[in-house]
Amino acid sequence: MLRKVYPISNADPLNCKSAKDSQNLLAELDVLFRSGSTENLHQAARLLNVTETFLHKLAPEIAASLVQRGTAIRHCRRIQREEARFHDFWQSFQELRFEGIYPARVKVLERMRRRTGKGLGFREAARFHKRAFDLAETSPYPSASPTRTSRD
Structure with missing residues (x-):
């Protein structure tokens, strides 16, 4: 059985199906992270209208910090x-x-x-x-x- 071959897109290198390009998303993520307006990675992804996986690919350090922040907040609440x-x-x-x-x-x-x-x-x-x-x-x-x- 043959596989279907999809044409290669010259869009975003991270294959994000977002209206914004990676640089704008990275800038917005940085603002969200520094302001502390999001508690975890899930909230940041929802606010930016992208997936958590995409944020891990886009900015692994910030994503890891957001995950750690979320873990610490949940621990304090518990x-x-x-x-x-x-x-x-x-x-x-x-x-x-x-x-x-x-x-x-x-x-x-x-x-x-x-x-x-x-x-x-x-x-x-x-x-x-x-x-x-x-x-x-x-x-x-x-x-x-x-x-x-x-x-x-």
Whole structure:
């Protein structure tokens, strides 16, 4: 079976199907990058009306920086959401302590769910529970557990 041969175009060397040439796009990308108006590569590509792959070919350094910026922003947002969840957990933990009730993980989660309508997964709840006891300095966990020694 024969392949169809397409004529070679003298348009943009990067084969971009854009109304703008590469130099104009590069200048606009540089302005977007330096101004900080885009958080990641996807937003920059959408604003310039090109694909992310094209931006990687056009300006690999700027594209890599935009990818890294997007990763850092997502990481910061994840940490902020986690801290907000811990704050809710901590408030429920403290309420139970001030009422004279032992703040067991299940009780704290129940109180938090009633107060905020939000729940936590088992691992996150266990991690928050340990962190709350560490902050309260009344840890039920052994603070200095002896380390195991190898048998010789």
